[in-house]
Amino acid sequence: xxxxxxxxxxxxxxxxxxxxxxxxxxxxxxxxxxxxxxxxxxxxxxxxxxxxxxxxxxxxxxxxxxxxxxxxxxxxxxxxxxxxxxxxxxxxxxxxxxxxxxxxxxxxxxxxx
Amino acid sequence: xxxxxxxxxxxxxxxxxxxxxxxxxxxxxxxxxxxxxxxxxxxxxxxxxxxxxxxxxxxxxxxxxxxxxxxxxxxxxxxxxxxxxxxxxxxxxxxxxxxxxxxxxxxxxxxx
Numbered sequence: 001x002x003x004x005x006x007x008x009x010x011x012x013x014x015x016x017x018x019x020x021x022x023x024x025x026x027x028x029x030x031x032x033x034x035x036x037x038x039x040x041x042x043x044x045x046x047x048x049x050x051x052x053x054x055x056x057x058x059x060x061x062x063x064x065x066x067x068x069x070x071x072x073x074x075x076x077x078x079x080x081x082x083x084x085x086x087x088x089x090x091x092x093x094x095x096x097x098x099x100x101x102x103x104x105x106x107x108x109x110x111x112x113x
Numbered sequence: 114x115x116x117x118x119x120x121x122x123x124x125x126x127x128x129x130x131x132x133x134x135x136x137x138x139x140x141x142x143x144x145x146x147x148x149x150x151x152x153x154x155x156x157x158x159x160x161x162x163x164x165x166x167x168x169x170x171x172x173x174x175x176x177x178x179x180x181x182x183x184x185x186x187x188x189x190x191x192x193x194x195x196x197x198x199x200x201x202x203x204x205x206x207x208x209x210x211x212x213x214x215x216x217x218x219x220x221x222x223x224x225x
Contacts, residue, residue, distance in 0.1 A: 036216075042218055043216035043217050044205075044216040045216070049212070051212060090156065094212055101158060101214065106155060
């Protein structure tokens with residue numbers, strides 16, 4: 001079975017500051033991990049994914065995440081926040097047969113000018 | 114390449130009615146998954162179809178059903194609507210056996 005925990009339902013950062021969104025997972029099989037972003041009244045857009053290989057994954061819009069098996073974490077970071085980063089962010093895990101995804105409850109990111 | 118499309122985008126129904134939502138996947142994608150998104154429960158997996166067969170099912174009552182056609186388009190049906198069914202219903206498509214899902218904009222269902 002798989003599950004995801006996102007710590008902090010709301011995160012506020014100043015424009016230009018570091019963005020850190022936390023995600024911890026539980027998986028009985030090697031996990032495939034994802035970060036999605038959702039803007040108001042839109043669907044989810046894939047930011048980045050970890051399947052196998054390099055544990056530091058770079059995504060779109062300057063985001064990156066590091067898979068740490070020992071900590072069962074997949075935290076999302078961005079060195080410098082931009083106003084356009086304000087959105088809801090979801091961490092997700094899959095690993096079983098087919099394509100069943102398990103999503104975290106989401107973190108709402110606010111960027112303060 | 115066109116993205117995932119969902120119709121209608123907004124829908125208002127009354128309790129007891131039934132509703133059908135439609136999803137057209139990205140061309141070439143054979144897997145379609147459906148999710149329910151609500152403020153209280155977040156994103157919950159409903160079911161996944163692959164080559165017209167339901168491959169996975171989440172923990173939802175039998176009032177929620179779906180199907181997939183030979184062209185990979187999928188429909189989701191909810192019968193005997195309840196107030197708690199008000200939600201954003203998202204559809205996602207992916208290539209066969211790919212873990213990368215592409216989401217549509219969703220259908221906002223309001224049950225009154």
